[in-house]
Amino acid sequence: xxxxxxxxxxxxxxxxxxxxxxxxxxxxxxxxxxxxxxxxxxxxxxxxxxxxxxxxxxxxxxxxxxxxxxxxxxxxxxxxxxxxxxxxxxxxxxxxxxxxxxxxxxxxxxxxxxxxxxxxxxxxxxxxxxxxxxxxxxxxxxxxxxxxxxxxxxxxxxxxxxxxxxxxxxxxxxxxxxxxxxxxxxxxxxxxxx
Ligand SMILES: [Zn+2]
Numbered sequence: 001x002x003x004x005x006x007x008x009x010x011x012x013x014x015x016x017x018x019x020x021x022x023x024x025x026x027x028x029x030x031x032x033x034x035x036x037x038x039x040x041x042x043x044x045x046x047x048x049x050x051x052x053x054x055x056x057x058x059x060x061x062x063x064x065x066x067x068x069x070x071x072x073x074x075x076x077x078x079x080x081x082x083x084x085x086x087x088x089x090x091x092x093x094x095x096x097x098x099x100x101x102x103x104x105x106x107x108x109x110x111x112x113x114x115x116x117x118x119x120x121x122x123x124x125x126x127x128x129x130x131x132x133x134x135x136x137x138x139x140x141x142x143x144x145x146x147x148x149x150x151x152x153x154x155x156x157x158x159x160x161x162x163x164x165x166x167x168x169x170x171x172x173x174x175x176x177x178x179x180x181x182x183x184x185x186x187x188x189x190x191x192x193x194x
Pocket of ligand 1: 121126127128183184185
């Protein structure tokens with residue numbers, strides 16, 4: 001796969017995220033994916049610019065149903081940050097990004113139960129990342145490795161920090177107990193990086 005992926009400015013990324021055709025064009029070459037027809041389940045639950053995503057920046061992804069905008073931000077993050085960080089900190093290639101889903105027709109979870117509001121997962125505007133695998137066989141899990149004093153923990157902290165460049169809202173185990181085992185990366189939001 002070629003890496004003709006130049007850093008999109010925030011403005012361009014925002015525009016590509018809101019327009020399906022520009023998003024598909026930007027994602028082409030940056031990811032392996034199959035385009036699907038848009039899906040509407042209910043008013044609250046739908047996927048616009050629907051795809052099955054299989055890899056970003058040569059890092060394998062277990063086939064994931066999501067929307068193009070989510071995949072594009074993930075691809076930018078993987079290409080511009082995760083791959084270089086893997087080299088610098090882990091001294092090996094990033095091989096796989098382990099996710100625990102994107103689309104999920106559900107309401108928001110809070111520490112006190114369920115909120116009235118719909119989750120951004122109901123429109124596939126978020127993806128949950130549980131860990132990473134590397135070419136040398138190393139496997140990192142947020143639940144196990146986040147709090148350690150290891151290169152792997154440094155990789156995870158740097159991954160979280162750099163995710164905030166590409167996703168308007170990024171939540172990590174540092175946010176609350178609901179996120180102890182994953183990063184919640186969201187297309188929409190107001191610069192929350194925790
Ligand atoms: Zn989430």
